[in-house]
Amino acid sequence: MKKFNFLFLFVFCFCIGNVFAGVYFYSQNDEGLLVPVLKEFDINNEINIGDSVERVYLNVEGNNPKNLIGYLKNVKLKKDGDSIVVEFKDEGLMTRFLKDSSKIDYDGIDEGGKFYFDNAGEIIKVDFVSNKDNTFYFDNYGYDVSLGSKVKFENGKFNVEIGNGGFVKYFKKGSDKKIEYSGIKNGGNLEISEGKLINADFEISKEGKFVFGKYRFGLKKGTRVVVKDGKVDFKMVAGSKIEKPEFVGEGDDFLFSYQSEDGFDLPNGKELESESGMTIVNFKEGNFYLSDTDFVLRTDGKDDLLIHNSNELYLFFDKVDIDDSKSYFYSNENKIELSSLDGEGGSVFFKEGNSFGVEASSLNSLSVQAKNGKAIVEKISNEDLPSVRISGESIAMLDSRNFYGQDGDLYFEPSGDMISGDFNHGNLDVPVRLSFIDNNDNNLKNFEVYSNGKDQYAAVSAGDLQGSFGYYKTGGGFYVSSDLTFNHLTPEAQEFYVGLDSNKQNELMAYFESDNGIIGLQNTLDELIIEEERLRQNPIQASVRIPTKGGSGTIIGVDKDDGRAIVATCGHGGGSPQGSRHRIQLSDGREFRGVSLGYAGTHVSGNDITLIKLDSPVEDIPYMPVASENHVVNNGEVVLRIGCPGCGEFKQTQTSINKYDSNSMVGTVDSRGGVWGGESGGGLFHQGRLIGIVSMGGGSQGWYTSTYDIRDFLRKKGYDYLIKLIIILI
Numbered sequence: 062m063k064k065f066n067f068l069f070l071f072v073f074c075f076c077i078g079n080v081f082a083g084v085y086f087y088s089q090n091d092e093g094l095l096v097p098v099l100k101e102f103d104i105n106n107e108i109n110i111g112d113s114v115e116r117v118y119l120n121v122e123g124n125n126p127k128n129l130i131g132y133l134k135n136v137k138l139k140k141d142g143d144s145i146v147v148e149f150k151d152e153g154l155m156t157r158f159l160k161d162s163s164k165i166d167y168d169g170i171d172e173g174g175k176f177y178f179d180n181a182g183e184i185i186k187v188d189f190v191s192n193k194d195n196t197f198y199f200d201n202y203g204y205d206v207s208l209g210s211k212v213k214f215e216n217g218k219f220n221v222e223i224g225n226g227g228f229v230k231y232f233k234k235g236s237d238k239k240i241e242y243s244g245i246k247n248g249g250n251l252e253i254s255e256g257k258l259i260n261a262d263f264e265i266s267k268e269g270k271f272v273f274g275k276y277r278f279g280l281k282k283g284t285r286v287v288v289k290d291g292k293v294d295f296k297m298v299a300g301s302k303i304e305k306p307e308f309v310g311e312g313d314d315f316l317f318s319y320q321s322e323d324g325f326d327l328p329n330g331k332e333l334e335s336e337s338g339m340t341i342v343n344f345k346e347g348n349f350y351l352s353d354t355d356f357v358l359r360t361d362g363k364d365d366l367l368i369h370n371s372n373e374l375y376l377f378f379d380k381v382d383i384d385d386s387k388s389y390f391y392s393n394e395n396k397i398e399l400s401s402l403d404g405e406g407g408s409v410f411f412k413e414g415n416s417f418g419v420e421a422s423s424l425n426s427l428s429v430q431a432k433n434g435k436a437i438v439e440k441i442s443n444e445d446l447p448s449v450r451i452s453g454e455s456i457a458m459l460d461s462r463n464f465y466g467q468d469g470d471l472y473f474e475p476s477g478d479m480i481s482g483d484f485n486h487g488n489l490d491v492p493v494r495l496s497f498i499d500n501n502d503n504n505l506k507n508f509e510v511y512s513n514g515k516d517q518y519a520a521v522s523a524g525d526l527q528g529s530f531g532y533y534k535t536g537g538g539f540y541v542s543s544d545l546t547f548n549h550l551t552p553e554a555q556e557f558y559v560g561l562d563s564n565k566q567n568e569l570m571a572y573f574e575s576d577n578g579i580i581g582l583q584n585t586l587d588e589l590i591i592e593e594e595r596l597r598q599n600p601i602q603a604s605v606r607i608p609t610k611g612g613s614g615t616i617i618g619v620d621k622d623d624g625r626a627i628v629a630t631c632g633h634g635g636g637s638p639q640g641s642r643h644r645i646q647l648s649d650g651r652e653f654r655g656v657s658l659g660y661a662g663t664h665v666s667g668n669d670i671t672l673i674k675l676d677s678p679v680e681d682i683p684y685m686p687v688a689s690e691n692h693v694v695n696n697g698e699v700v701l702r703i704g705c706p707g708c709g710e711f712k713q714t715q716t717s718i719n720k721y722d723s724n725s726m727v728g729t730v731d732s733r734g735g736v737w738g739g740e741s742g743g744g745l746f747h748q749g750r751l752i753g754i755v756s757m758g759g760g761s762q763g764w765y766t767s768t769y770d771i772r773d774f775l776r777k778k779g780y781d782y783l784i785k786l787i788i789i790l791i
Contacts, residue, residue, distance in 0.1 A: 094124075095124075096124055097121045097124060097126065102138075102140060106139060106140040107137055107138065107139050108137070108138040109137050109138075110133050110134065110135065110136050110137070110138065111134075111135065112134065112135060113134070114132050114133070114134045114154070115132070115133050115134070116129070116131075116132050116133075117129070117130040117131060117132075117133050117138070118130065118182070119145065119178065119180060119181070119182045120180070127182075128180065128181055128182035129157075129158065129182055130145070130147065130155075130157070130178055130182050131155045131156050131157035131158070131167075132154075132155070132156040132157075133147065133153075133154070133155055134153065134154040134155075135149070135150045135151065135152050135153040135154060136148060136149055136150060136153045136154075136155065137149075137150060141177065143179070143180070144177045144178060144179060144185065144186070145177070145178045146175050146176065146177050146178075147175070147176040147178070148173065148174070148175050149170045149171070149172060149173065149174040149175075149189065150172055151172050152168075153168070153170060153172070153174075154166065154167070154168045155167040155168075155176065159198075165198050167197065168195075169191055169192050169193040169195040170189045170190070170191060170192065171189060171190040171191070171192050173189075173190075174187075174188065174189025174190060175187065175188050175189060176189075184199060184214070185215070186213075186214060186215040187199070187212060187213060187214040187215075188212075188213050189211075189212055190209065190210070190211050190212070190224070191206050191207075191208065191209070191210050191212060191224065192208065192209070193208050194206070194207055194208055194226055197212065198234060199214045199219060200217055200255075201233065201234045202219070202231060202232065202233055202234060202253075202255070202256055203231065203232050203233075203234055204219055204221070204229065204230070204231050204253070205228070205229065205230035205231070205239070206221055206224070206226075206228075206229050207223065207224050207225065207226020207227055207228045207229070208224050208225050208226045209224020209225040209226065209247070210222060210223055210224035210226070210229070211224070217254055217255060218252055218253070218254045218259070219231070219252070219253045219254070220250065220251070220252045220253075221250070221251050221252075221253075222248060222249070222250050223245045223246070223247060223248065223249040223250070223251070223263060224247060225247060227243060227244055227245045227246070227247070227266055228241065228242060228243035228244070228245065229241075229242050229245075229251055230242075230243075231253050231256065232256075233256055240256075240258075240272055241272070242263075242271060243269065244265055244266050244267040244268075244269045245263045245264070245265065245266060246263065246264040246265065246266040248263075249261075249262065249263025249264060250262050250263060251263065251288075257313050258273070258288055258313070259288070260288055260289055261286060261287065261288035262285075262286070262287050262288075263285070263286055264283065264284070264285045264286075265280050265281070265282055265283065265284045265285075265286065266282065267282050268280070268281050268282050270307075271286070272309055272312070273288070273293045273312075273313075273315055273317070274293075274312040274313040274314060274315040275308060275309060275310060275311065275312040275313070275314075276306035276307065276308060276309060276312075276317075276344075277306055277307040277309050278295070278306045278317075279304055279306070280295060281297070281298055281300075281301055282298075283298040284296065284297055284298060284301070288315075291313075291314070291315060291316060292315060292316045292317070292318065293315045293316070293317045293318070294317075294318050294320055295317065295318065295319050295320065296320045296321075297319055297320065297321040297325070298321075299321070299322075299323040300323070300326070301319070301321055301325055301326070302325065302326040302327075302328070303319060303325045303326070303327055303328065303333075303342055303349065304328060305328065305349075306344070308347065316343065316344075316345050317343065317344035317345065318341050318342065318343045318344070319341065319342045319343075319344070320339055320340070320341050321339070321340050322338070322339060322340070323340075324340045324357075325340060325342060327376075327378065328378040329378045329392060329393055329394075330360075330394075331358055331359060331360050331365070331392060332358070332359040332360075332362070333356055333357070333358055333359075334356065334357050334359070335354050335355070335356050335357075336354070336355045336356065336357060336367070337354050337355070340356070341354075342376070343373075348375050348376075348377070348382075348384065348387065349375065349376040350373045350374055350375040350376060350387075351368065351370055351373070351374045351376065351390075351407075352370065352372065352373050352374070353370070353372075355367055355368065355369050355482070355483075356368040357412075358392065358409075360415075360416040363414055363416075364412040364413075364414070364415070365411070365412060365415040365416055365417065366397070366409045366410060366411045366412055366415055366417070367409065367410040367412065367482070367484065368390060368407060368408075368409050369407065369408045369409070369410070369481060369482030369483075369484075370388075370390075370406070370407040370408075372388065373387075373388065374388055374389065374390050374406065374407040375387040375388065375389040375390070376389070376390055376391075377389055377390070377391045378391070378392075378393075383400075385400065385402060385500075386402070386403075388400065388401040388403075388404075388406040388407060388431070389401075389406075390407055390409075394416075395416075395417060395418075395439060395440040395441075396417070396437065396438070396439040396440070397409060397417065397437070397438050397439075398435060398436075398437045399429060399430065399431035399435065399436045399437075399455075400431050400434075400435045400436075400500075401431040401432060401433065401434070402433065402434065402435075402453070402500065403433065404432070404433065405430070405431075405432050405481065406430065406431035406432060407430070407431065408428060408429065408430035408431075408456075408480045408481055408482045408484075409428060409429060409430075409438075410426065410427075410428040410482060410484040410485075411426065411427045411428065411438070411491075416440075417438055417439070417440050417447060418440035418441075418446075418447040419438065419447050419491055419493070420491055420492055420514070421491060422487065423487055424487040424488055424489050425459075425460065425487055425489050425490065425491045425492075425514060426459075426460050426484070426485070426486045426487050426491060427449070427457070427458070427459055427490075427491040427493060428458045428480050428482070428484050428486075429449065429451065429455065429456065429457050429458065429480075430455060430456045430458075430479075430480040430481060430482075431453075431455050432453060432454040432455050432456065433453035433454040433455070434451065434452035434453015434454060434455040434466060434500060435450075435451070435452045435453065435455060435498075435500055435502075436449075436450075436451050436452075436455040436456070436457065437449070437450040437451075437498075437502070445492075446492050446493050446494045446511070447493050447494075448493070448494055448496070449493045449494070449495045449496075450495070450496050450497075450498045450502065451464070451465070451466055451471075451495070451496075451497060451498070452466060452497070452498045452499055452500050452505075453466050453500065454466050454467055456479050456480050457493075457495055458478070458479060458480045458486070459490030459491055459493070459512055460486045460487050460488060460489060460490050460491075461475075461476055461477065461478060461486050462474070462475050462476070462490055462516065463475075463477070463479045463480075464495055464510060465479060466497060469505060470497075470505075471497040471505075471506060471510070473518075489514060489515060489516055490512045490514060490515075490516055490518075491512065491514060492512055492513060492514040493511075493512050494509045494510070494511050494512075495509060495510040495511075495512070496508075496509045496510070506520075508520045508521055508522060509521070509522055511526075511533075511541045512541070513541045513542060513548045514548065515548055515552070516552075517540055517541055517548075517552060517555075518541060519533045519540070519541035521533045521541075526541070526542065530542045530544040530546060530547030530558075531544045531547070532544075532547055532555065532558075532559055540552070540555040540556060540559060542555075546579050546582075549579050549583075550579070550582070550583055550586065551583065553590060554582075554583055554586040554587065554590070557586055557589065557590050558586060569582060569585060569586070599683055600615075600685055600701060600703055600713075600744065600746045601648055601703060601711060601713065602647070602648060602649070602683040603615055603616045603617075603683045603684050603685040603744075604616075604648060604703040604704075604711060604743065604744060605628055605645050605646060605647055605648075606645075606646040606705045606708060606711070607628075607630060607643055607644065607645060607646075607673075607742065608644050608646065608708055609642070609643045609644050610643065610742075611708045611738070611739055612630060612631060612705075612708070612739060612740075612741045612742040612743075613630065613703070613704040613705045613739065613740055613741065613742045613743035613744075613755070614628045614629060614630030614631075614645070614673065614742045614743065614744070615628065615629050615630075615685055615703075615743070615744035615751055615754075616628055616682060616683060616684045616685065617629045617684055617685060617686060617687055617751055617783050618684050618686055618780075618782075618783035619678070619682065619684070620674065620780075621782060623678065624678035625674055625675045625676070625677060625678050626653075626674070626675045626678075626679055626682045626684065627672055627673075627674055627675075627780060627783065628645060628655065628672065628673040628674075628675070629670065629671075629672060629687075629742075629744070629751065629754060629771065630670075630671055630672075630673060630741075630742030630754065631669045631670065631671065631741045631742035631754055631755065631756055631766070632660035632661060632662050632668070632669045632670050632671045633669060633741065633756075638657070639657050639658070639659040639660070640656060640657060641656070641657045642654065642655075642656055642657075643655050643656070643657065643673050645673065645675065647683075648711050651679075653675050653676070653677075653679065654675070654676045655673040655674055655675045655676060656673065656674055656676070657671055657672070657673055658671070658672040658673065658674055658778060659671065659672070659778075660672075661770065661773075661774045668766065668770050668774075669754065669756040669757075669766045670754055670766050670770060670771055670774050672774075672775075672778060672780070685744065685746060685749070685750065685751050686749075686750055686751065686783060686784065686785040687750065687751050687768065687771050687772060687775060687783055687784045687785070688747070688750035688751065688752050688768050688784070689750075689772075689784050689785060690772070692747070692748070692750055692752065692768070694718060694747050694752055696718060696719060696720065697717060697718065697719065698717070698718055698747070699715050699716065699717050699718075700715075700716055700717075700718055700745055700746060700747045700752065701713060701714070701715065701716070701745070701746045701747070702714040702715075702716045702740070702743060702744070702745050702746075702755065702763070703743050703744055703746065704737075704739065704740030704741070704742070704743025704744075704755055705739045705740065705743070706737035706738065706739050706740055707737065707738060707739045708738075708739040709739065712740075716745070716763065726745070726752075726753050726764070726765040726766075726767050737758070740755050740758075741755050741756065741757065742754060742755060743755045745765050750785070751768075751771070752768045753765035753766060753767060753768060753771075754766040754771065772784050
């Protein structure tokens with residue numbers, strides 16, 4: 062009778078490594094029945110199985126086999142601690158039957174390949190090289206691998222090092238839906254667990270499309286893919302283009318990043334490159350975004366602008382794709398749009414020669430930032446100036462001068478960097494037209510702010526510009542013009558010119574039309590300004606008597622908004638109470654009425670100053686401006702004091718200053734000795750500027766409120782523009 066040998070291994074449920082003795086065969090006994098027969102391991106703890114197919118179990122109960130390993134051929138069995146190892150020889154074969162009675166063949170495995178089994182007959186580990194394109198099953202998942210691939214499996218994780226065929230596919234057993242990675246360079250490594258790609262590092266050997274999570278990406282040859290900790294990094298080759306991947310449906314939630322040492326071409330035709338070296342563009346939830354560095358945007362290889370973002374700045378290339386819930390950057394051929402409706406967003410700095418029409422240079426710069434709103438810069442057809450529109454609390458920064466939104470209104474901050482980002486600003490603003498909008502691009506103001514590139518702005522629409530040079534004066538005292546010649550004048554010359562009557566303006570036009578051109582006009586205006594200063598800055602004419610309080614004062618200028626003269630006097634004479642009414646008398650006999658604007662203190666505090674504002678404008682009223690910080694008075698210098706002793710006639714007194722500093726002044730007076738009643742509030746003058754206000758006297762001395770305190774009070778009241786330098790004709 063022909064006998065069949067069957068191999069069995071008997072194990073107990075505890076510490077199987079201590080009891081492995083051999084394996085069991087089915088063998089026919091004398092009655093022709095199949096019974097388990099033990100075959101022991103040899104001295105090397107091995108059992109060889111040759112060309113005959115043997116059925117191998119790991120246990121028996123009585124005559125009933127248990128824990129089938131499979132049908133084995135040309136393999137070697139080994140003991141390895143608590144495991145049984147099936148090691149393949151040349152043309153080895155292992156056929157297994159799963160719990161659902163399906164049959165799986167394991168073949169095409171290079172000699173030396175190993176399968177590790179536990180005492181229940183389950184595969185717990187594998188390590189082999191496939192010598193053909195083949196399919197392997199582990200833990201209810203199938204894996205197609207290419208010829209020459211190195212396969213490892215342990216603790217539910219399938220790891221493959223790609224061989225010559227360059228592909229791996231994986232799928233759930235019984236499903237026809239496969240996730241495929243093909244065109245992979247030899248040596249690429251992928252790790253998969255329960256149908257999910259968890260780690261990978263490989264280079265693409267040919268251009269193709271690859272699915273990661275919910276998206277299919279088009280990638281160029283040479284791209285390196287690294288998957289780790291739920292993130293996929295695409296390390297791109299030079300000349301790569303960022304293209305939106307195709308959404309394919311259900312899949313893992315990966316974060317993605319594109320990385321390049323040479324920057325990227327964008328879908329809108331522009332180029333993007335990081336200033337720090339490696340350029341990284343991230344992708345998640347269907348959108349691209351930048352993070353934590355500065356990026357240069359280019360058109361045709363020439364720098365347009367610098368992008369700075371403090372967190373995540375999303376990139377959109379089609380209007381229909383924009384998601385207003387994100388902080389984003391949008392750009393087309395002539396327009397950029399920044400938006401951050403919830404907090405601080407990205408900012409951009411325009412570079413010289415940009416394609417958006419912004420006339421940036423080393424002297425002029427423009428940057429914008431979105432903050433609780435939007436910032437839009439656009440080159441408009443047939444427009445000389447680019448359009449800048451901001452909403453919310455966004456900022457338009459013309460060099461270090463800032464326009465910003467707050468509480469639905471537009472504000473101006475003339476100094477200080479308000480925009481995030483280390484941008485190189487110059488000293489002059491960029492010619493633009495600026496408007497304040499809502500988040501739907503509707504104007505919130507009935508004006509636009511025009512900049513002429515000379516730190517001057519006009520809140521007016523273009524059609525309202527008027528005058529010989531097409532100038533316009535703003536409420537803030539700035540002048541703007543559509544005429545280049547006018548804008549070449551100094552701010553002082555512009556202001557003086559527009560204050561002349563039309564006949565005088567027409568006379569001066571001759572200088573513009575003559576060979577002298579703008580230089581001749583500027584020189585003529587400078588001479589007229591000096592003459593005007595001499596005529597109007599006569600201290601005795603600018604001094605006033607205040608009979609309501611029995612004191613004196615000085616007209617220091619006019620309010621830029623309503624043209625009403627401002628009188629500076631002492632706090633103990635004209636300041637109490639605020640809103641009190643006063644009579645103001647000039648040395649030429651004219652008399653006016655005014656109201657107190659409040660006071661800083663009295664002679665007791667040492668900060669003895671108040672301001673009185675006339676009820677109505679007075680044409681060509683004389684004044685004496687307050688000295689600026691660079692005005693120098695030396696101790697011992699003789700200065701002029703003007704007041705009305707006893708509230709009578711105006712008197713000029715030569716006074717020698719024996720103490721002058723930023724906080725106090727003391728003067729020794731003429732032979733009359735001290736300061737007389739009625740002189741309180743009168744001015745102390747030096748080289749055409751007010752440097753002090755009479756506060757009190759005693760003995761042969763007089764005490765004065767200092768220039769520092771006068772300037773400080775003017776700034777608090779919003780009258781800092783009444784502080785002026787001495788105009789010098791060169």
